[in-house]
Amino acid sequence: FKPTPSIFLSQPTQNVRGEDAICELRGRHDPCIGVRGSVVATAMTRLVTADMLLLNLSANLANLKKIYG
Numbered sequence: 001f002k003p004t005p006s007i008f009l010s011q012p013t014q015n016v017r018g019e020d021a022i023c024e025l026r027g028r029h030d031p032c033i034g035v036r037g038s039v040v041a042t043a044m045t046r047l048v049t050a051d052m053l054l055l056n057l058s059a060n061l062a063n064l065k066k067i068y069g
Contacts (some may be wrong), residue, residue, distance in 0.1 A: 004027050013023045 008025050011023045013021055015021045
């Protein structure tokens with residue numbers, strides 16, 4: 001997994017006290033998504049599996065029983 005990109009444009013935001021502030025990044029900020037990679041891969045696998053199951057809904061009942069029975 002490659003690091004997530006940083007946005008180096010000044011952006012309006014609020015601090016923890018609710019005051020308006022400007023967020024400006026300096027330097028290199030590349031947190032790695034590798035820690036969350038397994039969660040992303042698992043979610044994508046589940047989506048693809050659900051999609052494949054939905055594709056089989058149009059099959060006839062005999063084929064479904066043969067595959068899943």
